[in-house]
Amino acid sequence: MLYPSxxxxxxxxxxxxxxxxxxxxxxxxxxxxxxxxxxxxxxxxPIIFICTHNSxxxxxxxVWMSVxxxxxxxxxxxxxxxxxxxxxxxxxxxxxxxxxxxxxxxxQEGDNPKYQIRFSDDAQPIIAYSKVYxxxxxPQHGFIAVMTCSQADEACPAVRGATARVAIPYEDPKxxxxxPQEASTYDERCAQIAREMLYVVSLLSGQ
Numbered sequence: 001m002l003y004p005s006x007x008x009x010x011x012x013x014x015x016x017x018x019x020x021x022x023x024x025x026x027x028x029x030x031x032x033x034x035x036x037x038x039x040x041x042x043x044x045x046p047i048i049f050i051c052t053h054n055s056x057x058x059x060x061x062x063v064w065m066s067v068x069x070x071x072x073x074x075x076x077x078x079x080x081x082x083x084x085x086x087x088x089x090x091x092x093x094x095x096x097x098x099x100x101x102x103x104x105x106x107x108q109e110g111d112n113p114k115y116q117i118r119f120s121d122d123a124q125p126i127i128a129y130s131k132v133y134x135x136x137x138x139p140q141h142g143f144i145a146v147m148t149c150s151q152a153d154e155a156c157p158a159v160r161g162a163t164a165r166v167a168i169p170y171e172d173p174k175x176x177x178x179x180p181q182e183a184s185t186y187d188e189r190c191a192q193i194a195r196e197m198l199y200v201v202s203l204l205s206g207q
Contacts, residue, residue: 001120001121001122002067002070002071002119002120003101003102003103003118003119003120004101005100005101006067006100006101006102006119006120007071008101009100009101009194010067010068010071010194010198013191013194013195013198014195014198014202016191016195017195017199019195020195020196020199024196025199027166027167027168028168028196028199028200028203029203030166031144031146031166031168031200032200032203032204034144034164034166035047035077035144035200035204036204037164038142038144038163038164039076041163042142043076044076044078045076045077045078045143045144046078046079046080046139046142046143046144047065047077047078047079047080047143047144047146048080048081048082048133048138048139048143048144048145048146048159048162049061049062049065049079049080049081049082049146049148050081050082050083050084050133050145050146050147050148050159051081051083051147051148051149051151052083052084052085052149052151053083053084053085053086053087053088053130054081054082054083054086054087054089054130054131054132054133055083055087055088055089055090055093055130055174056090056092056093056172056173056174056186056189057148057149057170057172057173057189057193058081058082058083058148058149059081059089059093059128060093060096060097060170060189060190060193060194061079061081061146061148061168061170061193061197062079062080062081062126062128063079063097063102063117063119063126063128064190064193064194064197064198065077065079065197065200065201066079066119066126067119067194067197068194068197068198068200068201069201070119070120070123071201072201072202072204072205072207073205074201074204074205078139079126080137080138080139080143081128081131081133082131082132082133082134082135082138083130083131083132083133084132084133085132086112086130086131086132087112087130088111088112088113088129088130089112089113089115089128089129089130090174091113092173092177092182092183092186093186094115094128095183095186096183096186096187096189096190097117097190099183099187099190100187100190100191100194101119102117102118102119103117103118103119104116104117104118105118107127108129112129112130113129114127114128114129115127115128115129116128133145133159134160134161139161140161141161141163142161142163143161143162143163144162144163144164144165144166145159145162145164145165145166146166146167146168147165147166147167147168147169148168148169148170149169149170149172150167150169168196170189170192170193171189173185173186173188173189
């Protein structure tokens with residue numbers, strides 16, 4: 001069972017599907033079709049969300065796709081994230097997830113902190129920190145690569161080991177860092193990604 005705060009957040013996002021335009025819905029349907037195709041072929045569907053620094057958008061996507069799949073009972077979906085280079089999971093990303101209702105614990109301090117992200121007492125927590133997409137703990141073959149930023153999309157025309165490659169770029173909330181709009185910009189991106197991952201899962205589950 002999801003934490004009530006997370007369930008309420010997702011219900012709000014579901015009511016916002018009209019905000020997803022037709023072109024974007026087509027991209028999300030293509031993503032859902034790749035998931036279904038790989039599920040039909042091999043059962044389990046690993047997905048690696050990739051952006052340049054594995055700092056913001058790829059973490060949002062990994063977290064929300066994990067939550068949406070769990071909520072719908074799609075236990076064959078396994079979510080990961082990575083970058084074309086490793087930096088750190090930005091604390092603004094973590095703060096936005098906390099505002100959305102996640103319970104987050106810092107497991108490791110330092111230049112590249114490690115966080116435990118919980119959305120249910122019954123589910124395995126997500127461990128978030130910055131890493132390259134082909135790190136040993138991520139799937140090495142038979143996965144879907146989802147490019148969440150245009151820079152990573154351009155830098156990785158091919159992702160070694162991927163069965164399919166999907167581009168779903170998001171605007172970087174980094175543009176608002178240090179500004180009065182910082183929190184609202186991160187919250188907006190967090191909500192957009194939650195809304196779209198929930199939509200993808202709805203196409204697979206019929207819910």
